[in-house]
Amino acid sequence: MKKFxxxxxxxxxxxxxxxALANPDTLKYEPKYNLIYRxxxxxxxxxxxxxxxxxxxxxxxxxxxxRGMLDAACPGNVFSAPPVEYCYETIKMMNSEKGVLYLVNxxxxxxxxWDMAKEMAEAEGINVKVVVIDDDVAVQDSTHTVGRxxxxxxxxxxxxxxxxxxxxxxxxxxxxLGERVNKQVRTMGVALxxxxxxxxxxxxxxxxxxxxxxxxxxxxxxxxxxxxxxxADKIVSEMFDAVYTDLPFQSGDRVALxxxxxxxxxxxxxxxxxxxxxxxxxxxxxxxxxxxxxEYCTSLEMAGAxxxxxxxxDELEELLAAPAEVPIRVF
Amino acid sequence: MKKFxxxxxxxxxxxxxxxALANPDTLKYEPKYNLIYRxxxxxxxxxxxxxxxxxxxxxxxxxxxxRGMLDAACPGNVFSAPPVEYCYETIKMMNSEKGVLYLVNxxxxxxxxWDMAKEMAEAEGINVKVVVIDDDVAVQDSTHTVGRxxxxxxxxxxxxxxxxxxxxxxxxxxxxLGERVNKQVRTMGVALxxxxxxxxxxxxxxxxxxxxxxxxxxxxxxxxxxxxxxxADKIVSEMFDAVYTDLPFQSGDRVALxxxxxxxxxxxxxxxxxxxxxxxxxxxxxxxxxxxxxEYCTSLEMAGAxxxxxxxxDELEELLAAPAEVPIRVF
Numbered sequence: 001m002k003k004f005x006x007x008x009x010x011x012x013x014x015x016x017x018x019x020a021l022a023n024p025d026t027l028k029y030e031p032k033y034n035l036i037y038r039x040x041x042x043x044x045x046x047x048x049x050x051x052x053x054x055x056x057x058x059x060x061x062x063x064x065x066x067r068g069m070l071d072a073a074c075p076g077n078v079f080s081a082p083p084v085e086y087c088y089e090t091i092k093m094m095n096s097e098k099g100v101l102y103l104v105n106x107x108x109x110x111x112x113x114w115d116m117a118k119e120m121a122e123a124e125g126i127n128v129k130v131v132v133i134d135d136d137v138a139v140q141d142s143t144h145t146v147g148r149x150x151x152x153x154x155x156x157x158x159x160x161x162x163x164x165x166x167x168x169x170x171x172x173x174x175x176x177l178g179e180r181v182n183k184q185v186r187t188m189g190v191a192l193x194x195x196x197x198x199x200x201x202x203x204x205x206x207x208x209x210x211x212x213x214x215x216x217x218x219x220x221x222x223x224x225x226x227x228x229x230x231x232a233d234k235i236v237s238e239m240f241d242a243v244y245t246d247l248p249f250q251s252g253d254r255v256a257l258x259x260x261x262x263x264x265x266x267x268x269x270x271x272x273x274x275x276x277x278x279x280x281x282x283x284x285x286x287x288x289x290x291x292x293x294x295e296y297c298t299s300l301e302m303a304g305a306x307x308x309x310x311x312x313x314d315e316l317e318e319l320l321a322a323p324a325e326v327p328i329r330v331f
Numbered sequence: 332m333k334k335f336x337x338x339x340x341x342x343x344x345x346x347x348x349x350x351a352l353a354n355p356d357t358l359k360y361e362p363k364y365n366l367i368y369r370x371x372x373x374x375x376x377x378x379x380x381x382x383x384x385x386x387x388x389x390x391x392x393x394x395x396x397x398r399g400m401l402d403a404a405c406p407g408n409v410f411s412a413p414p415v416e417y418c419y420e421t422i423k424m425m426n427s428e429k430g431v432l433y434l435v436n437x438x439x440x441x442x443x444x445w446d447m448a449k450e451m452a453e454a455e456g457i458n459v460k461v462v463v464i465d466d467d468v469a470v471q472d473s474t475h476t477v478g479r480x481x482x483x484x485x486x487x488x489x490x491x492x493x494x495x496x497x498x499x500x501x502x503x504x505x506x507x508l509g510e511r512v513n514k515q516v517r518t519m520g521v522a523l524x525x526x527x528x529x530x531x532x533x534x535x536x537x538x539x540x541x542x543x544x545x546x547x548x549x550x551x552x553x554x555x556x557x558x559x560x561x562x563a564d565k566i567v568s569e570m571f572d573a574v575y576t577d578l579p580f581q582s583g584d585r586v587a588l589x590x591x592x593x594x595x596x597x598x599x600x601x602x603x604x605x606x607x608x609x610x611x612x613x614x615x616x617x618x619x620x621x622x623x624x625x626e627y628c629t630s631l632e633m634a635g636a637x638x639x640x641x642x643x644x645d646e647l648e649e650l651l652a653a654p655a656e657v658p659i660r661v662f
Contacts, residue, residue, distance in 0.1 A: 002523040002543070004563040004600040004636065014563075015599045018606030022622045058599040059661075069662065159662060192333040212333070232335040232345075266594040266632050267659070268346045268389040269335040275349030291353045292660050301597050301634065305335065324662040328598070329623050330390075331400065331490060331655040 001201045003301070008198035012055045012077055019062060023327045027065060030093070033086040036062045037072035041094060047165045047174055048072070048094035051103045051158070052082040053110050056197065057218060059328055060154065060297040068324030069162040070103075078197040078300070079204075079219045081109030087117035091128055099127035099171035103157055103178065105150025106134040129171050131178030133157050135187045135308070137246040138215025138223040151218050152260040152297040153185035156310050156320070163322035181316065186243040189223070189306030190235055191216035193264060195299050214238065218262075218299045232269070236276040239307040244284060249309060251285030256292065256320060258308035263298035265305055270294070273305055290320055332532045334632070339529035343386045343408055350393060354658045358396060361424070364417040367393045368403035372425060378496045378505055379403070379425035382434045382489070383413040384441050387528065388549055390659055391485065391628040399655030400493040401434075409528040409631070410535075410550045412440030418448035422459055430458035430502035434488055434509065436481025437465040460502050462509030464488050466518045466639070468577040469546025469554040482549050483591040483628040484516035487641050487651070494653035512647065517574040520554070520637030521566055522547035524595060526630050545569065549593075549630045563600070567607040570638040575615060580640060582616030587623065587651060589639035594629035596636055601625070604636055621651055 005011050016036060020029035028039050034052075042048045051061040052074035061073040074090040076082035091100050100121070104114050111132065118128045134145075135153030142149055157178045164177055191213040194203035204220040207213060212235070215223020249255065259274045261267065274293045281288050289312055297306075310316070336342050347367060351360035359370050365383075373379045382392040383405035392404040405421040407413035422431050431452070435445050442463065449459045465476075466484030473480055488509045495508055522544040525534035535551040538544060543566070546554020580586065590605045592598065605624045612619050620643055628637075641647070 002541070002560055002634065004523075004566065004596065004604050006562045006564050006603075011599075011603065014606050015602045018602035018604070018609070018624075021609040022602065022605050022624055056599065058597060058602075063598065064662075192335075210333070229333055231337045233337050235335065263597040264595045264632060264634075265335065266389060266629055267394065267626065268342075268387065268631070271346045271349035271353065271389075272337075272342065273335050273349070274353050275345050278349070278352040293349075293353055294659055294661065295598065298597055300599070301595060303333065303595075303632065326661050328625055328661045330625065330657050330659045330661060331395075 001196050003198055005198045011198040012075060016062065019327060026325060027327065033074050033089045034082065035072060035074045035090055036065050038065060041071045042096040044097040046096065046168060047098045047171045048096045048100045049161055049165050050090050050094050050100060052087055052090060053105055054079040054081060056300045057297050059295065063327050064158055066325035066327065068166050068322055069158055069326055078199065081113045084113045084116045087114050088120050091117055091121040091126060095126050099129060101129050101131065101161065101171055101174050103131050103133060105154055106132050106147055107144050107149065127171065129175050131157060131175055131182065133182050135182065135185045137186050137242050138188050142217060143221045144217065144219060149217050151187045151189065152258060152306050152308050153187045155296045156185050156256065157181045160316060160319040162324060163319040184311040185308060186246050187306050187308040188239045188242045189216050189262065189304060190214050190239060191262065191302055191304035193303040194220055195263065195302040197300065216304060218297060220299060232272055233276045236273050236307065237280065240277055240280045243307055243309050247311065249286060249311060254287045254289045254312040256290045256310040256312060257281060257288045258292035258296065260297055260306045260308065261295040262302040262304035263295065264301040264303040270305060277307055289317055332527050334529055336529045342529040343406060347393060350658060357656060358658065364405050364420045365413065366403060366405045366421055367396050369396060372402045373427040375428040377427065377499060378429045378502045379427045379431045380492055380496050381421050381425050381431060383418055383421060384436055385410040385412060387631045388628050390626065394658050395489055397656035397658065399497050399653055400489055400657060409530065412444045415444045415447045418445050419451050422448055422452040422457060426457050430460060432460050432462065432492065432502055432505050434462050434464060434485065436485055437463050437478055438475050438480065458502065460506050462488060462506055462513065464513050466513065466516045468517050468573050469519050473548055474552045475548065475550060480548050482518045482520065483589060483637050483639050484518045486627045487516050487587065488512045491647060491650040493655060494650040515642040516639060517577050518637050518639040519570045519573045520547050520593065520635060521545050521570060522593065522633055522635035524634040525551055526594065526633040528631065547635060549628060551630060563603055564607045567604050567638065568611065571608055571611045574638055574640050578642060580617060580642060585618045585620045585643040586612065587621045587641040587643055588612060588619045589623035589627065591628055591637045591639065592626040593633040593635035594626065595632040595634040601636060608638055620648055
């Protein structure tokens with residue numbers, strides 16, 4: 001294993017400490033619960049929006065904490081759900097009179113932890129609601145889920161709910177909004193390589209020199225099938241068809257189009273993938289109103305990418321365009 | 332070779348086409364010269380700022396084209412300098428009454444091409460000037476350079492000159508500014524893996540399972556030495572010491588601190604590196620006024636990172652904080 005790491009046990013805390021050191025004015029860090037949160041939060045003027053999942057998907061979700069995005073995130077270890085205690089303490093620390101909304105990708109471990117924390121918080125009179133994200137079209141059930149998995153489409157739920165919360169939306173409105181975004185967003189990913197969690201020290205699965213995993217999950221879970229390596233355009237076409245036909249999208253739809261890198265794929269290749277995806281949108285009569293070509297939800301250093309389409313309407317367009325702040329600096 | 336690519340011959344054009352498709356309002360693309368440029372440029376109200384180097388370093392430099400950054404970039408093939416013709420046509424297309432400034436990293440191929448293009452343009456009466464960047468402290472001369480190499484510190488020259496150009500600075504002021512930034516910025520990088528140019532189809536060098544290249548160049552050129560893999564903190568300490576002692580920086584200095592990923596290293600690891608770098612700055616009495624943890628200048632999918640320190644003053648602080656636009660979207 002060649003990674004930038006000290007003692008693997010400290011991988012997540014040291015990453016979080018670095019994140020906090022890099023953002024002294026906009027992020028606070030509570031090491032006891034792996035908690036990254038916005039200073040001056042919670043506020044009784046807005047619903048608190050929080051998330052916690054396994055680490056290893058950065059920038060999701062600790063680097064999505066900021067104005068107009070998440071108010072707090074409490075990751076577990078790499079590819080491990082946060083402990084119930086972290087979820088519970090995060091809900092309590094972010095308790096607002098307007099309520100606390102947690103967003104959770106559909107993985108059994110994450111959902112169980114958050115559901116228990118919700119019950120515990122409700123017993124103390126805290127108003128807690130949930131939106132579950134399950135945008136991955138690759139497989140119906142999987143090794144880690146009943147039902148579909150939640151992957152990069154989660155970004156759009158965060159962005160829309162984060163923007164609406166800043167405008168003062170009620171918790172019921174935010175639940176309805178988050179569920180609407182989730183219903184309109186679809187994703188599929190392809191892995192070219194595996195990845196190695198620091199504490200495990202070896203790859204989580206293996207792929208032959210000319211093999212790819214079509215429909216891979218963000219923890220390396222099997223997708224639809226192993227396939228032989230093929231051209232970028234053919235890979236994009238398969239991801240696009242899977243996503244496009246699933247909603248289904250229709251000619252005339254306005255969409256957001258995301259090419260998300262899985263961690264080890266350079267941005268040059270992501271734009272090469274975007275090219276074909278944009279041409280397919282043109283062919284199908286979809287208007288790409290906003291696009292996203294970067295890393296949003298990764299699997300450590302896995303080489304690969306996912307394609308996400310979100311069907312837009314006037315309200316969603318406005319929410320996606322609203323100002324926001326995240327730690328990642330591009331200039 | 333497992334990469335997202337169609338015909339390797341089209342790797343760069345298809346990436347650029349994707350970039351243009353993703354930014355129809357803010358970027359234009361001239362396929363004849365691999366040219367990415369801002370619409371409505373050149374303007375006689377400002378000096379045009381341009382760059383061109385080998386591809387494979389993205390986001391440098393085509394994804395640094397935008398308001399307050401570069402006005403145009405004309406990359407060559409992967410790790411190959413742009414042909415003289417591209418440089419010459421870029422200068423001509425970006426000709427402004429206030430002049431054209433090209434920024435060039437100190438590599439023989441890049442400098443030769445741009446110098447010839449400059450002479451050709453000057454013969455036509457165009458006012459062209461140059462700033463050479465050579466921020467890499469790793470080696471004095473290298474396989475690709477006489478003198479030091481130009482690497483991620485280039486970002487700060489672009490940002491400062493781009494911001495000053497928007498405010499109407501003259502070309503002579505911009506040359507002085509760019510040279511001042513270059514004199515105050517230092518970088519060193521470490522590679523954990525090699526990388527594979529699409530057209531070559533095999534790694535450009537090889538590293539053993541437990542080896543790293545300390546002081547690697549952005550085309551995989553040898554650095555100071557091969558070393559055994561060690562902890563992240565030890566690697567950061569070595570990069571920091573090399574950079575810190577070179578200027579030298581001094582207790583009380585205000586600095587910008589950059590941890591730049593080389594393409595295949597996930598952002599989680601970059602923040603873990605940032606942690607140690609920030610602690611070393613505290614130890615040495617440096618105040619980190621601005622920080623940068625992301626990919627700015629890469630080597631395809633190479634796993635690795637570089638550390639850059641820039642000594643700041645009031646003017647540079649203001650220029651780094653000035654608004655800018657780049658294609659990379661973080662929310």
